[in-house]
Amino acid sequence: MKTADPELMRAMNRLSVLDTIRRRGPISRVEISEGTELSPTTVSAITGSLLDDGLILTRHEGDIRSETVRGRPRVMLELNPAAARVVGAKIAASRMVFVVTDFCGEVLATLTLPIRIDRQPISVIADIVEDGVRRCVLDAGLSLVDVHSVCLGLPGVIEHRSGHIRSSPILRDTNVDFAAEMSARLDTTTIVESDATAITLAHHWFGRARDLEDMVLVSLEQTLGLGVLHNNRLFRGAGGLSHNLGDLVLGMSKDGVVRLSSQAGENAILGFQQTDGRLAEAVRLGRGMAHAQTLIKADDSQLITAAIRAGETIGFTIANIVTLFAPPRVILVGSSLALGEPFLNSLRDAYSLAIPPSLQGVSELVFDDSNDDFWARGAAAVALYELYESPWNTTGPAR
Amino acid sequence: MKTADPELMRAMNRLSVLDTIRRRGPISRVEISEGTELSPTTVSAITGSLLDDGLILTRHEGDIRSETVRGRPRVMLELNPAAARVVGAKIAASRMVFVVTDFCGEVLATLTLPIRIDRQPISVIADIVEDGVRRCVLDAGLSLVDVHSVCLGLPGVIEHRSGHIRSSPILRDTNVDFAAEMSARLDTTTIVESDATAITLAHHWFGRARDLEDMVLVSLEQTLGLGVLHNNRLFRGAGGLSHNLGDLVLGMSKDGVVRLSSQAGENAILGFQQTDGRLAEAVRLGRGMAHAQTLIKADDSQLITAAIRAGETIGFTIANIVTLFAPPRVILVGSSLALGEPFLNSLRDAYSLAIPPSLQGVSELVFDDSNDDFWARGAAAVALYELYESPWNTTGPAR
DNA sequence: TGGATTTAATTTGCATCTCGAATTAATTTG
DNA sequence: CAAATTAATTCGAGATGCAAATTAAATCCA
Incomplete structure (x- = not known):
């Protein structure tokens, strides 16, 4: 176990201050002090050293309460982008x-x-x-x-x-x-x-989970991934191993194991559609889901059925994740969301059915279609x- | 976030020392110093205060290397049972x-x-x-x-x-x-x-996981439970919610949701056996599994089938848990283990089939039939x- | 305009913590 | 019984955080 010495103490408080500055934009020392429960003295010392190191900058404006309030104005601090x-x-x-x-x-x-x-x-x-x-x-x-x-x-x-x-x-x-x-x-x-x-x-810092310390994200792309935020930290499996939802087993048949990826992965949904040459081409170019969306809008019944099936499977899988992690929010991202309403509705319905009564309401589902840059x-x-x-x-x- | 002050530092090191003494039985200060990477000075100070508080005791014997070694003998420290x-x-x-x-x-x-x-x-x-x-x-x-x-x-x-x-x-x-x-x-x-x-x-302190910092335990009783040890600490879901494996959903049929508890819980396995009045009686008295074991030994085919089915379901569920947590060991406990070989073998087989190739070998399965006292x-x-x-x-x- | 007031931030002084070096304690060796 | 050896404690230094006092920089208002 890592021994707790003054150096560690400093490191912890430094991170705490730095993270507060990152999260709360330009922020004054007093506010940092309130937010971190560190004394003004300590905040001053730490911000001083952060300034020396060039990690943060001062800015003599931006205090929202200026004009209306007396006293020495607050000096705002923010991350130094160039650090x-x-x-x-x-x-x-x-x-x-x-x-x-x-x-x-x-x-x-x-x-x-x-x-x-x-x-x-x-x-x-x-x-x-x-x-x-x-x-x-x-x-x-x-x-x-x-x-x-x-x-x-x-x-x-x-x-x-x-x-x-x-x-x-x-x-x-x-x-x-x-x-x-x-x-x-x-x-x-x-x-x-x-x-x-x-x-x-990304969602914890810039997106739909800025306000949360615990959260689970499910990514629906070619494969299915899982990200867990626990206590403001990324949670990885033992040994730092990441989770891979696609490997989850849904059941066993005579032919072997049925994995989630074979039921709800991108290929599984689109794979049946070999009839449409343009779709196959779109898939090869990585635009499969976008094209599938237009097919769905045109009432392609075969594809709609596949989407509904996949949505159902993912829906109860998410319920299982919630059973294990009990996060206040589940964020869904990834190309499969482009399948649109039939998919999303069946996902939502399956989730509602599958979530155990005792966990009803602990978690909200959020869909997010950020682009690849994100x-x-x-x-x-x-x-x-x-x-x-x-x-x-x-x-x-x-x- | 908790602020890091000297007091917290002390608390951390105190816990570290106390836990080392708990784990490593009678142990000398030098050994604690090596184990915790704290300086002998600090260990002396902390053990001194633990002695003052009556949380630990000294013992002037038990040093394994005595007789063979020169120098001042080590004073062994151990928890004070009466604390x-x-x-x-x-x-x-x-x-x-x-x-x-x-x-x-x-x-x-x-x-x-x-x-x-x-x-x-x-x-x-x-x-x-x-x-x-x-x-x-x-x-x-x-x-x-x-x-x-x-x-x-x-x-x-x-x-x-x-x-x-x-x-x-x-x-x-x-x-x-x-x-x-x-x-x-x-x-x-x-x-x-x-x-x-x-x-x-219990397994981390006294049982089959004393040597591990990460571990997962699955309990197979009337209901199915999950315990997770992560980084030497109990891992609970967000908000301190415990996991309940029985609520996991295996699939959806027209009639609704199929949960694990309905397939592999004690009632699910024994529930079909209403023909045998003595079994029903045993179930009511909480000895259902023990009685089931004798029936299985007598080749009760119906029960054996049920046990195999349950073992299969639990087997791949455990593979899913491993996919999510990647623990080096999975400990299985609970009354259902008494079902014996048919159950255990099908569980093991299903697990082997279901574990993703990339995770093969990361986790070992251990069966443990400790009694209720444990x-x-x-x-x-x-x-x-x-x-x-x-x-x-x-x-x-x-x- | 300039002193009183107010709020922010820094400085000062102190208590606590850990650690390295020196010291003391308790053995065995010869 | 002195030398050697190992364990444990004491001492002094360095780092840290905090409360109280002080300084800084504004506004208010006569």
Whole structure:
């Protein structure tokens, strides 16, 4: 167990202050003091050292209550955007999206590569990722040496701690030490993370979960992912393993195991539609769901049936997740949401039926159709979080 | 967020030292220092204050390396059993088991009440529990004022933080503030906890998970429970809600939702056997599983089929739990294990089939058939843990 | 205009904590 | 019985947070 010494104490309080400044925008020292329950003295000391380190900036305006109130005006503090830059990426089967963000998580540049990398050998994928990172950094007017770290979000079973990809639907290989590979190529610290976990943090920082300390996110894409926020922290399985909902087993038949991914994954929903050549083409280009949506609007009964079935399955799966984690909110994201009402309604209905009576009302379902940039931004947030968490690297003893 | 001050630092290190002494039996200060990575100075100071508070004792023997080694002999430290007593209880449908333990978790007295309380009104149950606690304390030669706290473990959806029982298969009422009710009756702090969580801690402290920081336990009784140990701590859902596996949904049919409890709960397995009057009688007396075992040994094909079916369902459910939590070990406990080989084999087989390839080998299955006392002792451990966690009540500033 | 008032932030002084080095304590060795 | 060895404590230094006092920077109002 980590021993508690003054250094740890400082680190904890520093993170607490830094995170408060991040969350509550320009904020004065007094307000930080109230929010963190730290004494004004301590807040002053910590913000002083954060200023020295160039992690935050002062601003002599923006106090909402000015004019109306007497006394010395509050000096507002905010993150220094220029304190660091990170790269975040979402790597999916048919495209990659890269973003460069500043220290606040604001996007400086975006790059989308609409390349189908499905099941390419790892070296090819690494080539493309490396290229994408380099180009996006260049687009932001920066060089790689200006980038503190890179975080790559991708579907599958990811071992965050070690940077290994145990398996991913978009990879042919298994058990790849992708973090080491990319760190070496880019000569920059590279983190590998489940895409669902990444967008979970995106929602905690910028999206629909800013007000919550506990939350669960379910991503419905080619595969099904799960992100869990517990006590303001990302919750990963033992050993830092990410969850992969698609692997969940629904039942067993004579032919073997029936997994969720085979019932409610993108391929499962669209796979039956081989009749429509244009749909098959759209799927190959990664626009399958968008096209499916138009088919559904045109009353394609076969597809509607598939969507309803998938929605039902996902609906009760979410109820099961709620049974296990009891989060106040479940956020659903991902391309499958584009299937529209038939899908969403059956999902909602199944959820309502499946949620145990004793948990009725503990959790609300929220649907969110953010674009791929948001996922990549989430990956960037993961990189930033690890940066925030270790600011004691930056300082020695306080002044 | 809790602010980090010297007091918290002390509390953390005190807990760390106290827990090391609990785990590693009689142990010298040097060894504690190595184990906790605290300096000998600090260990001396903390153990000094623990001695002052009477929480630990010295013992001038027991050093294994004595005789063979020169120098000043080590003084061994151990928990002071007399520092406090707690009561733990397991409350099940057909019986209640109470234990009184000392500060080490050693059992001082046991009381089993073979009473069927199934779905009695809450006041009746509270009467019986109160009576059981009082009698067991008396049996231990103590009075209730000697008892620091009581922890009641029972199946269902329990809100540990507030002490509410949201629902329980053994209760007619729902959403009962049982902690408040029993605290008032006993005039002693009373904790309400899921029985599965309680036995999870029992295994972490005394049983099959002493060597692990992460672990999952599945209890197979009348209902199915889940306990999760994450990073040496009990993991509860958001808001301190316990998990209830029986509520998991396996699928949806026209007739409604199919829940795990209806497929693999005790009643589900034995329920079909209404032909055998003696079995029905045994079930009523809470010995259903034991009797079922003899029937299975006598090749009761109907029951064997039911057991195999249940084993299969539970097997893949456990694979799903592993998919979500990736624990290095899954411990299975509960009366259903008494169904024997047909059940266990089908469970194991289904698990092997259902576990995703990428998670193969991360988790081992362990079966454990501890008796009810062990569950009750787990509840006592929950009470003790909360006592250990707040030893800063006991001391002011160190001496 | 300028002192009184008010609120923000910093400085000062103190108590607590951990830790390294030095010291004391309790053994065995020869 | 002194030397060696290991355990545990004491002492002093450095870091931290906090309360109280002080300083800073505004507004208010005669």
